[in-house]
Every structure is written in structure tokens, then in C-alpha cells.
Amino acid sequence: MDNESTYSGYSYKSSHSRSSRKHRERRDRHRSKSRDSSVRGDKSVTIQAPGEPLLDAESTRGDDRDDNWGETTTVVTGTSVDSISNEDLTRVSKDLEESSPLECRRFLGPALGAVLGLFALITPLAFLALPQLLWRDALDPCATPCEGLYVSLAFKLLVLLISTWALFLRPPRATLPRFFVFRCLLLALVFLFVASYWLFYGVRVLEPRERDYRGIVGYAASLVDALLFIQYLALVLLEVRHLQPAFCLKVVRNTDGASHFYNVGHLSIQRAAVWVLEQYYSDFPVYNPALLNLPKSILSRKISGFKVYNLGEDNSTNNSTGQSRAMIAAAARRRDNSHNEYYYEEAELDRRIRKRKARLVVAVEEAFTHIKRLQDNEPATSSPKRPREVMDPREAAQAIFAPMARAMQKYLRTTRQQPYHSMESIINHLQFCITHNMTPKAFLERYLTPGPTLQYQKENSRGRQWTLVSEEPVTAALRQGLVFSLRRLDFSLVVTVTNLPFLRLGEEFIDPKSHKFVMRLQSETSV
Amino acid sequence: MSFVPGQPVTAVVQRIEIQKLRQNDHLILGFSIGGGIDQDPGQNPFSEDKTDKGIYVTRVSEGGPAELAGLQIGDKIMQVNGWDMTMVTHDQARKRLTKKNEQVVRLLVTRKSLEDAVRHSMSNYPK
DSSP, X not given: OOXXXXXXXXXXXXOOOHHHHHHHHHHHHHHOTTOOSSOOSOOOOOXXXXXXXXXXXXXXXXXXXXXXXXXXXXXXXXXXXOOOOHHHHHHHTSOGGGHHHHHXXXXXXXXXXXXXXXXXXXXXXXXXXXXXXXXXXXXXXXXXXXXXXXXXXXXXXHHHHXXXXXHHOSOOOOOOSSXXXXXXXXXXXXXXXHHHHHHHHIIIIITTTOOOHHHHHHXXXXXXXXXXXXXXXXXXXXXXXXXXXXXXXXXXXXXXXXXXXXXXXXXXXXXHHHHHXXXXXXXXXXXXXXXXXXXXXXXXXXXXXXXXXXXXXXXXXXXXXXXXXXXXHHHHHSOOOHHHHHHHXXXXXXXXXXXXXXXHHHHHHHHHTTOOOOOTTSOSOOOSSSOOOOOOHHHHHHHHHHHHHXXXXXXXXXXXXXXXXXXXXXXXXXXXXXXXXXXXXXXXHHHHSOOBGGGGOOOOSSOOOOEEEESSOTTSBOOTTOEEEEEOSSOEEEEEEEEOOOOOOOOOOOOGGGOOOOOOOOOXXXX | OOOOTTSOOOXXXXXXXXEOEEETTEEEOSEEEEOOTTSOGGGOSSOSXXXXXOEEEEEEOTTXXXXXXXXXXXXXXXXXXXXXXXXOOHHXXXXXXXXXXXXXXXXXXXXXXXXXXXXXXXXXXXX
């Protein structure tokens, strides 16, 4: 079982059954009573097969691994399966059967929505076909007007079909914790429409075996019109309304302070959360836990403190805060040179990184000079003295990888990036760069700067588990001053909402002839 | 010390006579001037009225002829050897002061303290 739980549909089809939503809600309520708007207990279940990474690729633990692939030829694995932390234990011991409904939960909504959509589309055709099938002889003949209506009906159905395909038939990107209000509204609307049309049809047409076929065809056409209008409503509610920016979201990662600002429109909290996460994967540099802490040598000096003695006081219980405050104040007043150490340590690290980077760049440049692309018109063997063997990109990559491997490994280790790049991935990337005629600098851009998280994801169809933590109900709309956070296993993103300012735009007309200038001098001359 | 257009300019002036000093075949007076009708009057630190485009003394060098004669920094030069200095460009002022064939320049300068001194002394006299 994979350690990732699932995302399910965010904005895909409009026509989804309300009943599916109710089922899902009921099941959610039964599952855990303690769940309210903040999804506290909803961590993913982790059942590990031995040898697989304990955590997913985004969160890394432990950087003391065997990555001597520069010297030897062992292939590095992602993480070492040695210790299970406390969090993993609590996760493993959770309710195991949560995993299987989560898996098909992702497709349950779309499937039921598809059923309702299909039903709604078939209904007009059924309205037309049923009288023909059941009491064909008793129908009034209707030639030209009906055929005109047939044509319009056909085209409207075609438009409906195409726009449904274009707008709603998309693979879902996210599972929301609460149901999506607009989508449920639209599902309810569709259901209501279709049900009431069927009701009317059943009572007024099927029962008395209505003979006015033109009326029936007109009725079917009006249903198709109504469906088109519902689709327009769906388009506006689901796709268009949130496009005009109204709020500015500040997203800060709580571990290292990486932050971004985004402009969004009117969304509910859960939709905004999904939107932020989509931007997170491509904007934020990947979270590297190894880069976080100050070296222990700097911080450990603060531990040695003062001993505080109580003289003549009977109750020591309410003096503890006073004690600790006194200790903190004394520690602050003490002359503290740890900032010096920090500064020099940083400078030293920078210098080391730059030196390694220089070596790496030179090694890569040199390696790239060893191969060149074979042009089509060149013969493969130029002269009998220097026969050249023709290689495909993979072999070429492996050939030139060896001289740069050591420099690359040292650089990655200094910048603590070695968990993200295995030897295999580097050779793949090298092959990719060679195929596309990239220069050494283009090859190196992937390693010199930490890229967005999406760059390091393995192809994974299971999805990522995020927890939305919020004090407001997550279907509430965004407004000024709202704060919610998106939690993952070892870091979280804190999102703050502010209004975009209201702009008063004035106008000022400048006559093009009014641009005149004089010299502005202030000379001083000595006489 | 600004002027009202169309009205004559009145000021209390002091007559200062400076002997030019010969220095490496230049004749120097030992002070610097600023201002002029082609300059920006707002940047003049010595004028009371920031629209005054007159010629002001911006620096007096130590021990030079100007200091010996009693010229002070911030003085406004009204006349040089009879030539008017209230409505001249900066370059014209410089030329009037540095004529090679003149050994002496007689300046009429005004400053605020002169004005105050006269007013003060006038108010002491009973009418």
C-alpha cells in the first residue's frame, strides 16, 4: 500500500448526483465523530513494504546515507529504512480500512456525476422516442415544424455534448474535505429539473397518451434549453466567478520562511487551499530539512545558565515564572559572541560552496567537450587512423559522466542536495541534455539552484496528502484577515488572506506641447 | 532684499574696497560668488528670499584680500566698480570682478545685519 492518500475531483463535471454527496457525507460522519471543520485526525495510512522509502519523496529524514557513487558504482536508494519515528507508529496503528474507501472515493463522485449527466442528456431523446414507440398510430402528424424542431434539438444536444466534454470531463485534481457547495447546488438543480420534467411528462403525456406530437417535441426542446442554461450557470459559478482577483494570499512555509504572494478571486477556503497547493508545487523551492538548523556548536553555548536560589521564600511554585524570566534576562545581558561564530561559519560555508561549484563547472565543461553530435552528412568514420564509434545518447551520457561524477558528488553533498539526485537521475538528465543540444550551463541549472518541488516528484498517480487546518468552516468564503494552514508531515504552509485595495483611478491630461525645460544651475566661481 | 518689479530697489549698503592680489599671474580677490539671473535661486543658502537672483558671496578664503577688506560670507553684492550686480548672469558677474586691467574693486554689499543696525539706531532717536 502506498503511503499517499488520494485527491479527488475539484472542478470536473457539473452534473453530479446530489445523492452521491449525501452518501459521502453520511459515511464521513460515521467515520469519526471528532471530525469538525479542521481535519485533525486525517493523516494518511502508511503501510510500508520493506525497502521502499518510509516517507514520500517530499519529506526527507536523515542525510547520512551511502552516496559514494562517485567512487564506487553502487546505486543510491532514496532513504534508509532504519528507524521508525513515533509519528509513523501512530499512523500505522490507525484504522486500516480507511485506505480502501479512500482509493475509490476518488472516482466515486465523477462516476455518479457521469450517470446523472448521461441521464439528463438521454431524457430529451426519451421524450421524443417514447410516444413514437408506444402509441405511434394515435399521434397527430406533424411534418415541417417538427422537423425544424428536430434540427434545432439535434444541434443543441451537440453543443451540450461538446461543452460538457470541454468543461467537465477532466481528470479530477483534488479531494476536498467538505463537499463543494456550488457543485452540489448544480447537481441539485439538474436533478430537480430533470425530475420535474419527467414528472410533468409522466402525468401529462404518458398517462393520457397525448396526441399533439409537436407539443411534445417542443417540450423536449425546452428541456434541452434548460440544460444549456444550467450549463451556463455551471460555467459561471465554477469557472468564471473566481477569475477576477479580489484577495491577496500570503503563503509562508513554516520551516524555512519561503513565501509567496498570490492574487485570487472569490473562493471558498477549501478551493483556495487547492489553488494554493497547485501554485506551491511549481513556485516554492523544494523543502530541504538539512538546510534548516544552525550548527550545534553555536547554539550549545547558550545552554549553560545560571543557578537561581530561593532565599527565604516559602512558596516556590509561583516563583517559577519569575525565576525563568530572571534567567532569560541574565542570559540576554551576558556578553554573547555566538553571532560572530555564526557569521564566520556562514562565510566559510559560502566559500566552500563556491569552490566546489567552480570545480563542478569546470569538470562539466570539460566533459562536454569530449562528445559532439554527429551530423548527417559526415561519414561515421573520418579516417582509418581515428575510427569513431557511433553512440546513442544513453551511452554518450554514461561515457562522459565518469570524469564529472566526483565533482558533482562533492558539490551535492556540500549543498545538502544529495537526497534528491541519485546517480541514475543524473545520468538520465545528462542524456536528456545531450539529446537536446544543451550547453553545460543548461545541464547544471538543475543542480545549482534548488528547483520547485514539482521537479523532484516521481511519477505517482496516488496523490499527496495535505491537511487543511482552519478555524472557520472550510466551505466559508475567503475574507480579509482569515488565516488557515495546510499541513503536511513535517512542514506546513500558513496562508493569510488580505483584501486587494480598492483603487480610485483618476485622470490627468498632459498637453504634449507643455513639456518645456530650463537649465538648473548653481555654479560657484571663485574670483 | 528682493525687488518689486517697477519699483526702485533700496538697500543699506557697505562700501568695501578690495585690492587684488597677484598670484601666479592671476589676480585674485579671495572669495567665491554664487547666483545670477540664469541660476536657480532656490538653492542659494544665504538669501532670505528664495526668489532673489542676485550675486552672493558664498565663500571667503582665509587671509585673502576680501577677508582683509571686511567682506563676509553671505553678503549680497549690489555694485562692482559702479556696475550693477542685481540683474546680471553668473558669467557677467565673474567678468566684472576679474577684469585684468583693474587693480582695485570697489564693491557695494548689503547684508541683513546692516539693515537691522540702521533700523535699530533709527528707532532709538526720538522723532
